[in-house]
Amino acid sequence: MLVTMKWHGLACQKGVYFPNNGKDRNCCRSYYCGGYGCSATKTRRIHVGTCELNVVSVSMKGLTWFGCVRLKMPQMGLQFGSITMRNSLAVSGVVACNESKLVSEDNRQKELVRRGIDQFDKDPLGQKLPPWGIVSDNSELVSNEKEEDLVESGKDHFDMGSCGQNFPLQQGSDVNNEKIVQSPSLLNNRVTANESRVHFLEETDENELSRRILMLSRSNKIRSALQLLRSMEFSGLQPNRHACNSLLSCLIRHELHEDALRVFEYMKKNEITTGHAYSLILKAVASTKGCESALDMFAELEAFSREKKDFDVIVYNTMISVCGKEKNWVETERIWRSMKENDYHGTQVTYSLLVSIFVRCGRNELALEAYSEMVQNGVKPREDTMHAVIGACSKKGNWDLALNIFQNMLDHGLKPNLIACNALINLLGKAGEIKLAFKVFKILKSLGHTPDEYTWNALLSGLYRANQHVDALQLFERLKREQNYLLNEHLYNTALMSCQKLGLWDRALQLVWQVEASGLSVSTASYNLVIGACEVARKPKVALEVYEHMVHQKCPPDTFTYLSLIRSCIWASLWDEVEEILDQVAPDVSLYNAVIHGMCLRGKTELAKKLYMKMGKSGLKPDGALMLQSLRKNSTKRSRFSTRRR
Incomplete structure (x- = not known):
């Protein structure tokens, strides 16, 4: 049996011979001891003091075990007197132990054999050593890559002894040669047979x-790197920081997160x-x-890093x-504030992330x-x-900042995209800066962008807000001639709003028929915009025809539809039509109040009073203040008229 020990930089081997198949326990011993790379030196047995070695490997019959030893040393140098294995090594009923001539040590070994102990004590690191293991020097570690392939393919692996020799595991031993499915374990107590290797x-x-x-991690040799x-x-x-970071990145890349956490804790422990x-770990x-x-881990690490400043x-x-x-803008803002409190200055990436996140979360002010x-x-x-900032400015109405950023991009040779151009045009249109909006439109085309429906809608809306309704209709006609495929409901509605303001009821009707003919849904x-155009043009009968067509097209009218119809009929004194509309719709306070107000303005106070009483009976709450105000105005007009007649 070959016993190998290392302690404080010295490599020592001890040969133990068992005659009569191990029955005779009087052992023939040979010793030699030397430093790394030194020649062997024969020593003699001198019993002086006792010390414990950290590691010992015992190789016998192709098997290798771990254990701890206690040895006797003289004052003059390192010599071996008696060696006691703290753990019994049992394989197939055979107990291997190294026995000394001291009576106390012999009794101890006999007691170990009698008890049949098959458990190992913990090693100095507090970890439980397995009943098998592989001990090799580091010269075999790089070549361990081939062995990993053998283990992964389910083949028998080789046990490397302390002398650099390979010993095949015996058939029938209790070593599990199955493929390791679990991730390699570095610091945990439960380890698997093929992974618990200390070199x-x-x-x-x-x-x-x-x-x-570092090289093993880059080559994805995870088990060898961990060993x-x-x-x-x-x-x-x-190891240095660079090597640990590379190993940590390799583990995370292969989704071995538990082992990555253990390596990270090792790095924290060793600072x-x-x-x-x-x-990486976050x-x-x-x-x-x-x-x-x-976030919880970040809070702990942030407190830890304030002391280490890493x-x-x-x-x-x-x-x-x-x-x-996660669109968690609250925590994003908190981390941003914390970063500034800890005197860290943001980078280009920091502010790009902040602006993008806040814009996506609708926090444009942030x-x-x-x-x-x-x-x-x-x-x-x-x-x-x-x-992103131009988009935020369009939400907040800050057109001057958006225009300044747009100009800076052009000055530095950058090309604003179509979305930014559309946002700026829309922003300028809302601010009434129509000339600037059309200048940006020209730049948009010079940059090679093709105007889309958003571009045209922004221009039309800007012209409408600036009360340039004629220009809006002209631009719409130009768009219809040149790019008819871009027309949609929003563009038609913008043109219909201009028709309503101008009272162009016939133009509004043409646009609606065109929309229906194009297959777009109206x-x-x-329809309300067309009826509104008829109201402005005092065309109540046309408005009623549009309303009937609307119902025929199964387009449900709403409150605004009825209000526009009622106002048109009141100004045309079509009282029967007004009552018919009120009878067709569900009782609505706003409709009744609009009719009462119109009757009072037209001098139909009696009809207004009757309708007022009808509202009360229907359970609706009439606007009494509006009724009194209208009656006072009516009485004042009558008094003035009678005075003039006198």
């Missing part, structure tokens, strides 16, 4: 070992965390456990992005605030940020 590291240069972890990291931890060595590590938590879990603005950008995906801070800090905005609003 004796002949290489002790932390930079070189870190480079190996090397655990071996370094076991040996008291520490080698970076802003990149924080960003994104992983957000993708697996949700935004709320990521946070950076990228971590805040990560959390802002996570909240933006978007404009973030843009203003961006300009004050001297950060150059990106093109998409400028587009809404109630469109």
Whole structure:
């Protein structure tokens, strides 16, 4: 049996011979001890003091075990007197133990054999060692990639001994060679057979070992990288930040989030965390456990980082992005304020995220605030940020800022997109800046954009708001000739509104017939605009015909339809038609009040009183103040008329 031990940089081996198939426990021993790379030195047995080694591997019959040893050492140098295995090693009923000539040690071993202990004590790291394992030096670690492929394909793996030799596992042993489905475990207590490997590291240069972890992570050799990291931890060595970040990224890339969390906790414990590590783990938590879990972790890490000062603005950008995906503008704003309180200055990415999130969430005032801070800090905005700010300005009516941003984009050789141009045209039209709106329209075409229905609707609406109704109708006719395929209900309604203002009832009728002929649906609003044009032109009979056609087309009239009809009939003194309309519709306070008001203005006070009483009987609440006001005006007009006659 070959026993290998390492302790404080020394590699020692001990050969133990069991005659008579292990029945005779008087062992023939040979010792040699040496440092890394040194020649073996024979020693003699001297019993002086007792110390414990961290690791010992025992290789026998193709099997390798872990254990801890206690050895006797003299004052003059490292020599082996007696070795006691703290854990019994049992395979197929055979107990392997290294026995000393000391009576106390011999009794201890006999007691271990008698009890048949088959459990291992915990190692110095507090982890329970498995009843099998692979111990190798780090020269075999890189070649372990081929072994990983064998394990993944379900083949028998090879057990590498302390001498760099490969020993095949015996058939019938209790080692499970099935394919490992669970993720590699680094720091947990429950580990699987093919993953619980701790390597004796002949290489002790932390930079070189870190480079190996980096290369293994980049090559997606996850198990080998985790084994090397655990071996370094076991040996008291520490990889650098770059290697840990690469391993962390590799684990997250392969969705091994539990192991990624363990590596991250290892980095926190050893104070080698970076802003990149924080960003990686926060994104992983957000993708697996949700935004709320990521926010909770961020709050803890933020408090932890204030002491270590290893946070950076990228971590805040990560959390802002996570909240933006959930449209959580409240937490986005809180993280933004917290970033400024902790003296972190936003970058171009920070402000681009803030503006985009606030605009999508309808918080345009916050978007404009973030843009203003961006300009004050001297950060150059990106093109998409400028587009979003123009959209925010269109919602808030801040046309001068939007025009300034639009001009800056042109000055710096940027090309505003069609959406930004349409938003600016619409904003200028609402502000009554028609000339500027048409200048932007010319720039839109010079940039190679093709005007769409939103562009034309913004121009027509701007002309309508500026009371340039004739120009609006002319522009509509031009659009109908040149780009008839762009016409839609909104454009027709804008033209109908201009017809209503001008009282062009016949033009309004033509537009409605054109809409019906084109196959587009005519809404109630469109018919109401035509009836309104007839009301302005004092064409009540035409309005009634449009109303009948509307009902025939199964387009339901609304309150505005009846109000416009009633006003038209009242001014034409068509009282029978007014009563007929009131009888056809459900009782409506606004309709009755409009009729009473019109009757009073037309001097039909008796009819108004009758209708007023009818409202009370129907359970409707009439407007008494309106009735009294109309009667007073009527009585005043009568008194003036009688005075003149006198």
